[in-house]
Amino acid sequence: xxxxxxxxxxxxxxxxxxxxxxxxxxxxxxxxxxxxxxxxxxxxxxxxxxxxxxxxxxxxxxxxxxxxxxxxxxxxxxxxxxxxxxxxxxx
Numbered sequence: 001x002x003x004x005x006x007x008x009x010x011x012x013x014x015x016x017x018x019x020x021x022x023x024x025x026x027x028x029x030x031x032x033x034x035x036x037x038x039x040x041x042x043x044x045x046x047x048x049x050x051x052x053x054x055x056x057x058x059x060x061x062x063x064x065x066x067x068x069x070x071x072x073x074x075x076x077x078x079x080x081x082x083x084x085x086x087x088x089x090x091x
Contacts, residue, residue: 045070 042048046067053063 042051049058049063049066049070052058053060058066
């Protein structure tokens with residue numbers, strides 16, 4: 001039983017030393033992460049409007065009116081076609 005206990009202690013110590021070594025290497029080799037500003041730029045008009053709303057550049061009413069216009073434009077360009085011949089749950 002004593003041999004098993006000593007074996008467990010040795011393995012635990014080895015694990016602790018290994019983790020410390022890996023962390024030290026990671027800290028030494030880690031370069032600061034450089035993220036380009038374009039990564040955070042909005043990718044759509046909806047994103048631009050949301051950013052303007054959060055920054056306080058436009059009011060809630062202006063945001064809603066703009067989103068309403070976008071929805072109308074999208075409905076005109078890409079109308080939603082529902083297959084009416086299918087019942088609920090049928091394919």
